Amino acid sequence: MVYIFQRLAFYALAAWVALTLNFFLPRLMPGDPATALVARLQGRLAPGALEALRETFGLTDAPLISQYFMYLSHVLRGDFGISVAYFPAPVSEVIGTGLIWTIFLAGTAVLISFAIGTLLGVMAAWWRGSWLDTILPPSLVFLGAFPYFWLAMLALYALGFTLGWFPLGHAYGDDLTPGFNWLFLSDVVRHGALPIGTVVLATLGGWLLSMRNTMVSILGSDYVNLARAKGLPPSRVVLRYAARNALLPSVTGFGMALGFVLGGSLLTEIVFSYPGQGYLLVQAVRNQDYPLMQGIFLVITLAVLGANWLVDIVYLWLDPRTRESGG
């Protein structure tokens, strides 16, 4: 328990450092993006709104240190200011919708890829030298070596455009209103199938290979030999003795992937015009939407930190050796 809180404190510190960098970086840039932005919007805004915007940027005459604290208090309240690209929606709202889609898209893709890849890795290691082991890993790595956008566009062209099996973009049909009903959910799945499928295909090889290689070395370890000699059924030897241990390095990778992917699977979302974080980021860059960019960077940072914390907890549960070293 102490360990979890220790880690939490560490991540809180890291988050604070990220927040601070996020505050100072734009201010260290030559020129003042915020002023430029305000100037760009001059005349399109009511004076009161302009004043509010200035304040959300912390563009007061106050000294830097008080600006900093104002920024911190805003961030803590979840107030990232107003988006320029999606004016006048607040950044937190824009990110909120994008985040849901990204979590669905990337989260599902990473989970499926991790689960299938790891399972295939276990099987490849167990039946080492079989066709599964000789053909599958190289072909999946081959697939993963293609530039992802090319693979995605190919899939979109062949399966979406030519064959018409899947819709060409967006998270759900324009004629549907979001709701918790079968029609909507099935449409979401139909729209998600291609982007998720291509991500899974492109990343499967990595999971498979890392799991297979760890498994192969652990299958040769003494405790696996002992488990076999004890007369345990093969399924138990593989799952409880070998895979359980081989999983540990992969879990670290899983947490990292989860964290990064929450920042937006940029290419996926662009190719499939999917309204997630990555798509938003591109829009923000295009429109010089600094508040939105800042907000997204922050979410990415927090997502990476959060995912790492989760991995720490999962590790605690998976590996008894970590339980003491932290205490």
Add this chain to the structure above:
Amino acid sequence: MTESLLTIRDFCVDYVTDEGRVRAIDDVSLDVKRGEILGIAGESGSGKTTLVQALLRILPPPAVISRGEIMFEGKDILALEEEELRAMRWGRISMVFQSAMDSLNPVVTIGEQIEDTFRAHNAKGGRDRAAELLDMVGIPGDRVDSYAHQLSGGMRQRVGIALALALEPSLVILDEPTTALDVIVEREILQEVRQLQRKLGFSVLFITHDLARMLQVSDRVAIFYAARLAEIGPTNELRSNARHPYTRGLLKAFPPIGSGTEARDAHSIPGSPPSLRNPPTGCRFHPRCDQARPECAAREPHQTTLSEGHKADCILTD
């Protein structure tokens, strides 16, 4: 003491390689009696491990049994079906592995690893029995929920012994069980094995290259050299009256502990063990033997019985 638990007769194992067959065990016959500790000593590559693997029928693929028979408790091990074999492994013949440090699963409690053994063999026993076993090998029973990393090296090897005894086998193979441990812990562990063996009556096949240790623990000792059995006999007989020059060399290389012999008096045997691909003609030890005669290279020695249970494979004793 005379009843034989394990009988190995005219046993040969070959490794099939691209350059032909390499004989890893060459015409070995020996017995393990009920309730005795038989030590097997020999240099690396002399066939000790291959013999054990053959016993459990877990020989790695290029190795094949080319001749001979192994009878265990009246059954021909080489003819057993897969199902009987599974029951025999660990149920009748179990093993303590070489590396105490690495033979336990780091993410499962030691108690569960013992219980796994019961479950795999449909044997009665749960947590309580696991704790009892731990208690028996000198680990407090409440440590069942401990993980391997919470135990010292010696304790881990004790867990290894508890695991080996879980199903009350009649033969326990100790494969260099104390290599990773320090001398004091090593002695404790071996004393423990000796006591348990007297109490429970199982037989032990004790494999090591530490001859001094082996002489302390075993009832009888078999010396392997280059895939063959060089000499076998009761421990005391061998200690005082070894006949094979190789055994004598080994005895000189390991001055018995407490004999007053200093380490500087230890002698090594010149040369190194022969390649099994191309073994020397005649007696395999003759190129390194200080008593070799011309005929040693010319003809193979016959196994000679010198006294009750004491046999040597040397021309000098013919």
